Amino acid sequence: MTAADALGFVLAAVARLITGAQGHWKGVPPKAEQRIYFANHQSHLDWVLIWATLPSDLRQQTRPIAASDYWTTSPLKHWLTREVFRAVYVERERRDVKSDPLAPLAAALEQGDSLVLFPEGTRAAKDLPQEFKSGIFHLARRFPEVQLIPAWIDNVQRVMPKGEVVPVPVLCTVTFGAPCNLQPNETKAAFLARARDAVIALKPGGLAT
Amino acid sequence: MNLYEEFAKLRTLDAQVQTGLLFLIMFGVLALVSAGTAIFAMREQTPTDERGLRRFTSDLRAVWAGAVVFWLAWITGAFGATFLFAVISFLALREFVTLMQTRRADHRTLLLAFFVVLPVQYVLAARQSFDLFTVFIPVYVFLAIPVLSALGGDPLRFLERNAKIQWGVMVCVFGLSHAPALLLLQFPNAHDRGPFLVFFLVIVTVVAQILEEIASRRLPRRPVARAIDRTFGLRAWLLASLGAAIVGGLLFWITPFKLPQAMVMAFIAGGAGTLGEFVMTALKRDAGVNYWGNSRAITGAVGLLDRVAPLCFAAPVFFHSVRWYFQLKT
Numbered sequence: 313m314t315a316a317d318a319l320g321f322v323l324a325a326v327a328r329l330i331t332g333a334q335g336h337w338k339g340v341p342p343k344a345e346q347r348i349y350f351a352n353h354q355s356h357l358d359w360v361l362i363w364a365t366l367p368s369d370l371r372q373q374t375r376p377i378a379a380s381d382y383w384t385t386s387p388l389k390h391w392l393t394r395e396v397f398r399a400v401y402v403e404r405e406r407r408d409v410k411s412d413p414l415a416p417l418a419a420a421l422e423q424g425d426s427l428v429l430f431p432e433g434t435r436a437a438k439d440l441p442q443e444f445k446s447g448i449f450h451l452a453r454r455f456p457e458v459q460l461i462p463a464w465i466d467n468v469q470r471v472m473p474k475g476e477v478v479p480v481p482v483l484c485t486v487t488f489g490a491p492c493n494l495q496p497n498e499t500k501a502a503f504l505a506r507a508r509d510a511v512i513a514l515k516p517g518g519l520a521t
Numbered sequence: 522m523n524l525y526e527e528f529a530k531l532r533t534l535d536a537q538v539q540t541g542l543l544f545l546i547m548f549g550v551l552a553l554v555s556a557g558t559a560i561f562a563m564r565e566q567t568p569t570d571e572r573g574l575r576r577f578t579s580d581l582r583a584v585w586a587g588a589v590v591f592w593l594a595w596i597t598g599a600f601g602a603t604f605l606f607a608v609i610s611f612l613a614l615r616e617f618v619t620l621m622q623t624r625r626a627d628h629r630t631l632l633l634a635f636f637v638v639l640p641v642q643y644v645l646a647a648r649q650s651f652d653l654f655t656v657f658i659p660v661y662v663f664l665a666i667p668v669l670s671a672l673g674g675d676p677l678r679f680l681e682r683n684a685k686i687q688w689g690v691m692v693c694v695f696g697l698s699h700a701p702a703l704l705l706l707q708f709p710n711a712h713d714r715g716p717f718l719v720f721f722l723v724i725v726t727v728v729a730q731i732l733e734e735i736a737s738r739r740l741p742r743r744p745v746a747r748a749i750d751r752t753f754g755l756r757a758w759l760l761a762s763l764g765a766a767i768v769g770g771l772l773f774w775i776t777p778f779k780l781p782q783a784m785v786m787a788f789i790a791g792g793a794g795t796l797g798e799f800v801m802t803a804l805k806r807d808a809g810v811n812y813w814g815n816s817r818a819i820t821g822a823v824g825l826l827d828r829v830a831p832l833c834f835a836a837p838v839f840f841h842s843v844r845w846y847f848q849l850k851t
Contacts, residue, residue, distance in 0.1 A: 332615070473625045480631040481611070483619040 339490030729791030765791025797834025
């Protein structure tokens with residue numbers, strides 16, 4: 313076991329202790345097929361939570377997206393994202409017009425890896441997610457054979473509100489829904505709206521926040 | 522009476538033998554119940570039966586898990602048991618906080634509850650500083666929580682938020698920490714009886730809970746608080762507590778009590794435990810959870826809190842009854 317594997321194991325254990333990291337597989341079983349998971353984004357912990365929820369065989373082939381201008385700046389951050397999470401690095405600012413910002417994601421998908429996307433692009437302060445960015449639409453068009461799985465991450469904003477560094481133990485769940493792939497002739501706007509609705513539909517009922 | 526003498530003889534047995542005997546009885550009874558359930562499950566059933574059976578098997582699984590955890594606590598000794606109950610406290614408080622909606626300004630207060638109050642309370646229990654142990658949460662933490670909350674700077678529903686956190690800490694940390702504290706209680710004429718007292722407490726509480734469940738199904742229902750629990754009635758409660766008293770009487774040989782004392786103590790613990798479960802039902806109604814097991818509908822209801830609630834209520838009452846009755850100073 314390498315240091316990275318060991319740290320991954322410890323991080324997943326800590327995430328379970330703090331949040332319970334319960335995965336509810338409503339629409340699909342946790343199967344080792346190629347998938348793009350897309351979810352609401354409320355906290356820095358979102359990725360760790362999804363990752364801790366996945367069974368270990370899925371965890372090895374599922375990769376997050378990391379902004380290279382932030383996550384490669386210090387050796388520790390770089391090591392953490394590269395070795396432990398095997399992150400796919402993307403440029404937030406497009407350097408020249410010709411380069412394709414989705415190229416690293418496409419390369420990962422061509423390798424057969426699964427990805428986790430937060431299509432809002434940024435963390436939402438509100439309860440409901442913001443409008444989705446179009447990246448997921450382009451990926452869905454280029455890789456029609458990859459399953460697009462919506463997911464709702466519940467309660468994670470209570471674990472670590474903005475500006476706090478120590479997490480409070482609060483139970484969180486990740487609910488995975490049925491695949492939401494691109495329909496023939498579906499427009500970009502229609503698909504993005506449908507994908508967002510698919511995520512919102514998974515929100516557990518009951519308590520009002 | 523001969524039977525009484527036979528039982529009294531058990532008292533003179535070596536602690537090791539008594540322990541073996543107790544766990545043999547406990548796991549034996551559980552194995553019998555499991556086997557009975559398995560046979561019953563093979564019969565043809567109506568849908569209502571099936572639902573009841575599913576619920577019963579899930580409860581039974583919880584009892585098995587509890588029994589194994591309990592056995593682990595026993596074999597690891599005082600340190601192991603204190604640590605184990607601290608972990609259970611942590612998990613119960615986590616569930617409680619999830620169900621009680623807190624606000625962002627409560628963050629620091631919650632950190633205090635989880636990472637300072639909880640460990641300190643269990644360390645106090647392990648060090649047998651029972652005077653401080655008894656007042657630490659009701660006095661010091663009670664005052665510290667609103668101060669930290671006020672520093673959070675959010676006046677919205679201030680008292681309500683503080684009351685919720687204080688209540689959760691009282692039940693999940695203060696209440697439950699009395700179980701390992703019992704373990705460490707020193708009796709003047711009986712050494713190392715603490716572990717047996719915990720065994721006694723857990724068994725009578727569990728028995729009272731099971732009896733209450735059965736009695737409230739079999740007896741004609743006269744619910745005292747229909748909006749909270751349609752099955753909880755005073756007669757069922759009384760029967761369950763009396764049942765606990767009888768089981769407590771059967772177990773008197775493991776305790777420092779005489780037979781009538783054991784029965785009274787068991788009655789108190791069993792009664793407090795079932796009332797604790799009743800209070801938790803009110804709490805879950807408030808949180809919008811119908812049955813704790815329904816982990817799918819609501820984030821946070823994983824069903825640990827309601828299962829330890831009887832112990833959270835019974836342990837402090839039992840602990841202080843014992844301490845007061847025997848005039849124990851440590």
